[in-house]
Amino acid sequence: APTTPGTPAVTGSDANSISLGWAASTDDVGVTAYDVYNGTALAATVTTPSATVGNLAPDTSYTFTVRARDAAGNVSPASGPVTGRTKPGGTNPGALKIGYFTQWSIYARGYSVKKLDTSGSAGRLTTLNYAFANIHPTTKQCFITNKAAGNDSDPNAGDGAGDAWADYGKGWDAGNSVAGTTDTWDQKLAGNFNQLKQLKAKYPNLRIQISIGGWSYSKWFSDAAATDASRKALVSSCIDMYIKGNLPVIDGRGGAGSAAGIFDGIDLDWEWPNSDGHLGNVFRPADKANYTLLAQEFRRQLDALGATTGKHYSLSAFLPADPAKITAGIDVPGLFGAFDFATIQGYDYHGAWEMTTNQQSALKVAAGDPSTPDRRFSSEIAINAYVNGGAPKSKLTLGIPFYGRGWTGVPRGTTNGLFQSATGPAPGSYENGFEDYHKLKDLAAGGGYTLYRDPVAGFAYLYNGTVLYTYDDPTEIARKTAWIKSQGLAGAMVWSFDGDTASGELMAAVDNGLR
CATH class of the missing domain: 2.60.40.10 (Immunoglobulins)
Incomplete structure (x- = not known):
């Protein structure tokens, strides 16, 4: 037997x-x-x-x-x-509430893992994605370096290779630590990873995933997915480094098993298969088939590990909203067979890379949208593309932005700045054309801006006669989460926590709206 x-x-x-x-x-x-x-x-x-x-x-x-x-x-x-x-009954008690914590949020924005706890956001989440892991330009495997801290030991890494100091090198004092303890010089694990470990101890039902790629780190996905051998090597390296926790030793931190038990799964953020993304990204027609094979290889290796540990390791993805990108690079039935769930990009529909103001995260295309038909984007269009392609609604989550996109040099016209020409991106605190929600909230409260809404299309924007910012606030999130429930979707994802207020009001709106 x-x-x-x-x-x-x-x-x-x-x-x-x-x-x-x-x-x-x-x-x-x-x-x-x-x-x-x-x-x-x-x-x-x-x-x-x-x-x-x-x-x-x-x-x-x-x-x-x-x-x-x-x-x-x-x-x-x-x-x-x-x-x-089982969980208590309700309108949607099993809804997924997913959010991204960005590696770099600890710098200019001063947003630490502890703030997930003090804001109440951690207790409202089902899944936290840590952004981002990178793929090595030569080996095409997961890797970590200390380039951002000026200590890059890998000459092949290239600019923007990673930040091991933020991940597991930085020491946190008691006042800024989830557990209220001060990191010591001889700890093998410090930085954000150790704070996530402490957060997980406080919230044992919270699942934490490592996200691979993103806008800046998707350059080598196509090469890594190109052959059976390269797929196996990438998957094995990512599981070894993040799931098994075998971090490279950098400045005395890391080592075998040093990050074991932190990450419960992997999130694939390939932006975009067989479509252009960040300048210089590699992409090819074979990406569509190879992405499915890559996801299936992740599923196989994660399940094989789970067979030895008795644990299910989740696999998810962040997928494009543009129907053209879906057609070009997404094998919907093949991919969703491997994923536990996938988030559909619910934002960046329009922005200051265009010279006409528009919405960035509307549920439906607004009346009067001057875009050509192939450039009219909405959550409804995106979700329908996946459902019609065979994706189960029980595995679909919709992305919600905790930031806005904006333009300057915008005339009022007859629409209070909407669908008007612009001269360039609006001024932003960290990037022109981009602003965190908590700063936009301050502008709405007393910065000379007027708030406008389109309750039919489902979006809001601020306008002061020159600058226009389109964004989501608690009212729009309530509208959006009601739509998510009406469509029978699995839940919502947010990008990213550092844009929220200190009290976590946007995450609270997501949580309340999905109950």
């Missing part, structure tokens, strides 16, 4: 289901199935060491065991039991 499966662990739950993972059994002729029992009743039969048991009552405890079967019909002893509880 097969060996006894590992005692299951509860890896997730909602009002009507509980997800389980366990260490795999071994057998001389091969394990063919696992039977999951809810008490004495057979609840599920699966072929991998993880399962989701559905059709459960809200706010109720259930006890599960697992037995393995082999090709000869032999059955293992029952695993140890595990008890899990």
Whole structure:
């Protein structure tokens, strides 16, 4: 008979289901199935060491065991039991609430992991994505350097290679630490990673993922995904570094297992397969098929690791909203078979790279939009493209911006600045044409700006006679989350926490709206 499966662990739950993972059994002729029992009743039969048991009552405890079967019909002893509880019922109790914490937010913006705790945002999240991991230009594998701190030991890294000091080198004092402790010089793990570890200890239901790529670090995705060997190498390196926690030793920090247990999964932010993104990015027609193969390789290797640890490691992605980019680079059925969920870009529909003002995150195309048909973007258009392409709504989340995009030199016209010509990007605190929500809130309160809304299309903008900024505030987030629920989507993602107020009012609006 097969060996006894590992005692299951509860890896997730909602009002009507509980997800389980366990260490795999071994057998001389091969394990063919696992039977999951809810008490004495057979609840599920699966072929991998993880399962989701559905059709459960809200706010109720259930006890599960697992037995393995082999090709000869032999059955293992029952695993140890595990008890899990479904979440309370509600309009959308299992909604995903995902947010990005940016590596660089600790600098000019002064936004630390501790502020996720003190603002209340951490307690409102289901998933935190840490942005971003990079891909090496030569090896095409995950890597970390200290380029931003002026200590780049890798001559092939290139500019903007990473910031190991922010990730796990910087020491935090007690006053700025989640746990209220001061980092010591001889710790193997400090920086943001250690703060995430402390945050996870305080919020044990919070899942943390490492995000790979992003706008600046997607240059080598195409090369890394190009062959079976390169895909295996990239996936193995990312899992080794972030999931297993084997960080390179830099300035005395890091080492084998130093970051183990922090990251529960991987988020792929390839911007964009078979479409241009950041200047200099590599992209090719084969990206569309290769992205699916890459995602499937991540799924295989994550599941193989999970079979030894009894844990389900999640895999998600950030995907484009532009229908042309979807057609060019996204194999919807193939990708979604590998993903636990995927976020559709719900912002940057328009910005100061165009010389006509417009909305950046509307639910629907506004009446009077002067854009050509191929440049009219909205959340409705984007979500429909994926649903019509075969994506399950239960795996779709919509991105929500915690910032605005703006223009200057804008005449009032007959629309209070909307759909008018502009002379350039609006002044911004960190980047022209871009401003964090908490600063836009101050402008709306007393900066000589007037707030306008389009309740039909679903967006807001500020205008002072010269400068126009389009953005989301709590009112628009309430409208947006109501739409997410009406569409039966899985939830929402936010970019990024450092744009919110000290009290986390935007994250509170997301949480309240998805209840």
